[in-house]
Amino acid sequence: MIIIPQTKGGVGKSTVAMQVIAPYLYKKHGKKVTYIEIDDENNDSRSFTRTEIVDKRMLRTNKLTELDELILMDDNHEVIVDVGGNKTSSLVLEEIKKVGSFGNIKWIVPLGDGELDGKNAIATLKKIKKIEQNLDHNVFFALNRAISMDLDYIEEQFINFFGHKYLDSNSVICDLIKEPKYFPVKNDKVITMSRYLGSTVWEMAYNNTDFAAKAVRAKDLGDIESAKKYLFFRRIQTEAKDYVLGTLNKIFYDLDNWLDIKK
Incomplete structure (x- = not known):
């Protein structure tokens, strides 16, 4: 199971879930994957009315115990869980902490380049740390709305993630995980068009x-x-083809090296 939480809304969780992870798993498994959206307030996945790569379902926060069995059974990463921001992410993480992850969860934490995005990503990571014993291996970060795919540019755009020796960026992700795994998601109007x-x-x-x-x-x-x-x-x-070649295929390569999917 791949869970995409963030205690802050508007950081692109659904973009990462639908535009990156869903096509990756569909391509990997050769069949539709289950896409679960947990959000009592917003149903972002409803924008994708013509997609044929996922089976979508909603899960309300008063039904979170249904996650327990799903986590136990999904040891081949065929389920994506898109978790709403604010209180919803906290409730989901609290529920998972009660039963554990069974070693079947991979976490993807999205964040933009704002200072508040970084602080909330750290808050989310600290909650995951209470569940996940191997943060270095099982947590991936999605740097959303990257302006450029150039590494130097990415490092300066996402100071809230990498930090900067000349700028006071307070606590950053690299302070908590020595070499965090991440992939940049380039901003492009074709993403808007697709929605x-x-x-x-x-x-x-x-x-x-x-x-x-x-x-x-x-x-x-x-x-x-x-x-x-x-x-x-x-x-x-x-x-769209250019975006797949220039952005998505690079991310898919990184995900291949991260996920242990049974063939």
Whole structure:
């Protein structure tokens, strides 16, 4: 099971869950994975109305005991749990602490580049520490909305994660874990586009629709508006492929080295 908690809302948990982890596990297992969203206030996964890589279900905080059996049974990481921010993450972590992880949980903690994001990531990590004995191996951090994939730029953008020798950044993740595992998630408008289309970037990239041919056919029929529409979707398809090649495949490689998935 892969659990994605954060005590702060708005840090991109659903982006990490749906745009990164869901396609990775779908590709790895060759079948739909179970996607559980725990949030009494917001249902971010509802934006993905056309995705075909997950089976979605909601779990209310008054039903958290249902997690116990799921954790015990999912030793091959076929379940993603997207945990809401604020009080919800605290409730979920408290519930898991009661029964333990059975060694079946991998944790992904997302954070943006704001100072408050860093403080809440540390607060989340401290709660996970009460459950997880091997933080160094079983916790991964997702650095969300990265402006560049260049390492030097990432280290300066996410001072709240790496710290900086010339700037006072107080407590940072690297103070708690010597060499924390992380992957940057590059910010790109194609992510926004995919949500409006109800799909994931990965699925858009591997959509077999030949929009170029459709555009030519519409032009030949004199339907210029439809031709423009198909050109638009062709461009989005190309941008999605570029995002998969430039960002997602690198993350998938890192996840391969992290997860022990039975073949």
